[in-house]
Amino acid sequence: MTGKERIARRIAREFRDGFYVNLGIGLPTMIAGYVPAGIDVMFQSENGMLGVGGPPTDECADPDLINAGKQPVTELPGCSFFASEESFAMIRGGHMDMSILGAMQVDEHGNLANWTIPGKMVKGMGGAMDLVAGARRVIVAMEHQTKDGASRILKECTLPLTGQRVVHDIVTELCWIRVSDEGLVLTEVAEGIDAAEVQARTEARLLVSSDLRVMSVDGSV
């Protein structure tokens, strides 16, 4: 099992029947493939759809039916379409149970940076700032370190923020970290990893939960 798959499987276990969830582009999109059996989750795509289904076959791809990553998707029974202002009214208005996004940096205060590198990358925030400001629970799903081995979980973000004090949980291939008023609390570690190893690979200071558990990634809740 790859690290990304482990992250996707673990986060999927947080879903409860009846949840409305927005998945960010990239790794978070994978989570849709691991929804536990017996649970109905409605995925929202901020370009204007609820009830997003999986990818179509090449012949069935419809250019008028895409997700926020501009990839062709399919309709699930009971899906609906709406305009952008309506889509963000439901996001900003607190109607999404969960928003799961990737990150470049997260810090001890729950600050998130994932949209720009000044002087280097001009892309834009898309809907990320609205999602973190409006969703009931914001989960960051990302690989623990950069490709160069640098920590992405910092004392303070150095890149321009997407949102201030907006992240509730951070999930990586190594661990689950809960953002609390006291700081970052390590609540779960991947099998074969201990708290000391996670801390060694993390710039931010981690408080270890008295109830530290092994991260479960099997399909059933």
Add this chain to the structure above:
Amino acid sequence: MNKVVQSAYEAVADIVSGSTVMLGGFGLCGIPENLIAALVERRVTGLHTISNNMGVDGFGMGLMLEAGMIASHVGSYVGENRRLEALVLKKELDLTLIPQGTLAERIRAGGAGIPAFYVPTGLGTVVAEGKETRKIGDRTYVLEHSLNADVALIKAWKGDRLGNLVYRKTARNFNPAMATAAKLTVAEIEELVEPGELNPDHVVTPGIYVNRVVVGAAYRKPIESKFIQSGGAE
């Protein structure tokens, strides 16, 4: 009442250089392909564009950028257009990036006669710099102003000569809001139907917002991305 014009070129014939132009679409989905092509043919310049994205290199608004028609742009995500990134880094184009929901609501407000409103989005980020903030209840909000334009170029699926419009699937996106927020709204449609054929319960954009209707031809509708099951976080 008949708002139908015969060609995309005719539909954009009086748009002048320096205009502020809203363009509907999300990525390449639901963009007014024919109106963009006609505008590129006309070679107006110095346009101030408002659109969620900037097309891609070689298609959609990317064609306007390559023709040197755009002086400034307001949008939320332009990551699929390398040329734009290069122009911005060289400071040859004035780009303003704003959160997508704020963009949509600023346009909606523009069409609804609401000059400004408060949102939680962007508080504590560069987006809120220089803007008025206000604590309401236990949360602090950022004041955002409405957006209007001289022209809105939008894309719908079916329409009638009165300008009533319906959209198809996720090609709706920014089009209905933009239809309400400009002095001149031009709607490109795929199919013209007789008044009464659209179920009045299903009309998304009532004709009052639309000045011109043109039937588009030869749609290309490229799909930007393949579905990749294991993407990276970046």
